[in-house]
Amino acid sequence: MRRFVVLALGFVVLALPLTSLASPGLKLDRKDLSKKQCKVDGAKAKQLVDVHFKLVNDFDSGFAGNAWANDTIDRQLRIWGLSDGTFCAVVSDHGKFVTFTGPSPSGSSTVAGGIKGELEGGYVTTFFTGTYAPTLPTHGNLGTYDLMCDFAFNCPGGLDRPSAFNSSYFSSTSGPDLAQWGWIYHAGRHGTWLNQDDVLPADGGDIT
Numbered sequence: 001m002r003r004f005v006v007l008a009l010g011f012v013v014l015a016l017p018l019t020s021l022a023s024p025g026l027k028l029d030r031k032d033l034s035k036k037q038c039k040v041d042g043a044k045a046k047q048l049v050d051v052h053f054k055l056v057n058d059f060d061s062g063f064a065g066n067a068w069a070n071d072t073i074d075r076q077l078r079i080w081g082l083s084d085g086t087f088c089a090v091v092s093d094h095g096k097f098v099t100f101t102g103p104s105p106s107g108s109s110t111v112a113g114g115i116k117g118e119l120e121g122g123y124v125t126t127f128f129t130g131t132y133a134p135t136l137p138t139h140g141n142l143g144t145y146d147l148m149c150d151f152a153f154n155c156p157g158g159l160d161r162p163s164a165f166n167s168s169y170f171s172s173t174s175g176p177d178l179a180q181w182g183w184i185y186h187a188g189r190h191g192t193w194l195n196q197d198d199v200l201p202a203d204g205g206d207i208t
Contacts, residue, residue, distance in 0.1 A: 026121060026184040027196060037124045037179070038080040038088030045088070048132065049079035049169055053142040053162050059149035060097065063107035067151045068207075069097040069185075071119065077162055079169060086127040089165060089176070094120045097185060099207065105185070105193040106206040115190050115207065121183030130173035136162055138169075 039045050054074050059067040073095035080088050101113035136142060148157035158164055166173045182196025191207045 026182050026194060037090060038082075038127075040082065040084070040086075040127070043082040043084040043086075045080040045082050047078065048081050048087075049077060049089075049134070049138045049165075051137065051140060051142050051162060052076050054144040055095075055161075055163055056144060056146050057149050057157070058147045058155070059151065059153060060105075061153065062103060062105035064103040066103050067100055067149070067153065068102060068105045068111060069099050070149075071095055071097045073119070075163070077165060079165065081132060082127070086129055087132070087170075087173075088127050089125045090122070091124075092122040093183065094118070099187075104206050104208050105195070106204060109206055109208045111190075111208050115187050117185055117187035117190070117207065119183055119185045121181070121196070123181035124179045126175065126177040126179045128173055128176035130166075130170040130176075132169065133171040134169045136168045 052074065054072065056072050058071040058073055060069040060071050062068040073093050076092045078090045082088070095118070097117050097119055099111050099113055099115040099117075102110065104111040142162055145161045145163070146157045147155040147161070147163070149155040162168050166176065178197070180197060182194070184196075185193040185207060187193075187207045192205045193207045194205050
């Protein structure tokens, strides 16, 4: 379960019950993470932000509520402003992770520390209102940000970073939520773990 949304949108996505333990697959694709998701009938969309950056020491939570992995993520953040006064954001992620010893991400088993794997996924917000006031560059590579997360999911390095786009690109926002979200984690013979919203619908799996 990704806890990035605590930094990015000010709320927590709760992990959902597993509906399948066989061959989980991420339902998000390029179409789902495209600008088409940020358009509405009769409203023109203007791209305001298109940045890349790396996040390190981003601790990942599982269904048991524990930090089960340390993620290093290459992220693309794009934000569109619509002519009706609303905004929409799309995040695309890929990266790597290393497990911690403890409960597995599904919460139904255990995982050894030091297992390495790869992840991919992202999210699309619902349409929201706000005051666009960027404090970071709006295009290009922003470099690397250390979130400095601990096992209680305190991430002091996440404040005023592009992952928290509310404060980085808006002086105020109202109504941002997640329309679609999902991430999949591959660890070879140790398994595959899927965490995504029930709209897609959700699958499961595990890494052990």
